[in-house]
Amino acid sequence: MTKQINIKEALDWYIWAGIVETCGDFACIEENKTSTEPIIRKEENIQPVKQNLESSAVKNAKDLCNNISTLSELFEALNKFNGCNLKNTAASTVIGEGNHNADIMFIGEAPGADEDKMGKPFVGKCGKLLDKMLSAIDLNRDDCYITNVLPWRPPGNRTPTDDELAICLPFLKKQIELIKPKVIVLLGGIALKSLMDSNDSISRTRGKWLEYECEANKSICTIATYHPSFLLRSSSQKSRAWADFLRLKNKINELEVD
Ligand code: URA
Numbered sequence: 001m002t003k004q005i006n007i008k009e010a011l012d013w014y015i016w017a018g019i020v021e022t023c024g025d026f027a028c029i030e031e032n033k034t035s036t037e038p039i040i041r042k043e044e045n046i047q048p049v050k051q052n053l054e055s056s057a058v059k060n061a062k063d064l065c066n067n068i069s070t071l072s073e074l075f076e077a078l079n080k081f082n083g084c085n086l087k088n089t090a091a092s093t094v095i096g097e098g099n100h101n102a103d104i105m106f107i108g109e110a111p112g113a114d115e116d117k118m119g120k121p122f123v124g125k126c127g128k129l130l131d132k133m134l135s136a137i138d139l140n141r142d143d144c145y146i147t148n149v150l151p152w153r154p155p156g157n158r159t160p161t162d163d164e165l166a167i168c169l170p171f172l173k174k175q176i177e178l179i180k181p182k183v184i185v186l187l188g189g190i191a192l193k194s195l196m197d198s199n200d201s202i203s204r205t206r207g208k209w210l211e212y213e214c215e216a217n218k219s220i221c222t223i224a225t226y227h228p229s230f231l232l233r234s235s236s237q238k239s240r241a242w243a244d245f246l247r248l249k250n251k252i253n254e255l256e257v258d
Helices: 007-016 042-046 056-066 071-080 113-118 125-136 162-179 189-196 228-233 235-255
Strands: 104-108 144-148 183-187 209-213 219-225
Touching: 056 071, 056 162, 071 162, 104 162, 104 189, 113 125, 125 228, 125 235, 144 162, 162 189, 183 189, 183 235, 189 209, 189 219, 219 235, 228 235
Parallel strands: 104 144, 104 183, 183 219
Antiparallel strands: 209 219
16 A cells, blocks of 8 residues: 655644755655555755766866856856856856956855846845945946856755766866956865965965966956855855955946946
């Protein structure tokens, strides 16, 4: 006899276990199981999958990017690329947005739930805070280009794995090469780690001017600061982020950036 699932008990269990959101409209249970067989959840598939750094996925991403010369080609390639497991659970591929001729580029970590739903970067609570931070130094979204290290939301906003970062990095580097910003702002530790290949903590590195070595032997002034989501949780750090934004403002004036 097939055992009926008690929906209320199952939901109580999910709540008890700390599950606060679902990734899709359907339960992830393998089909064709009899009641005596163990149920294997497909959710296991959304756990970080160990992908070899020298895997074909990284090589594929690099090869694809080598043949790209416009942003629309880049976005088309990202939409077709299936080498990163994060795409399997994300609702959207969230590409960069803003002024394609911008001198200032902001790089966040990955889309959150709102961005995944809307298909645009920084449209949720973090985006609202970022807008306020921009306007405090007389900038708005039309003055800059905003993107993320990862174009796909990690399930449940988990920290991306090194493999996922390595697979997505060629696409980010290509965006930088095509936008050609004069200043890059890294929002949070993941952006710092990924682009600058740095293991230094964000709290020690933030506020210092760094040089990002772009493909064409050009270096770009780069500064890291706290991610808006961290500031929403730790408002005592807002003054530090404000100091970083003032450094950014000074650099913009110094470089006579548009
Ligand atoms: N956090 C990010 O890093 N990027 C977004 O687009 C939204 C939240």
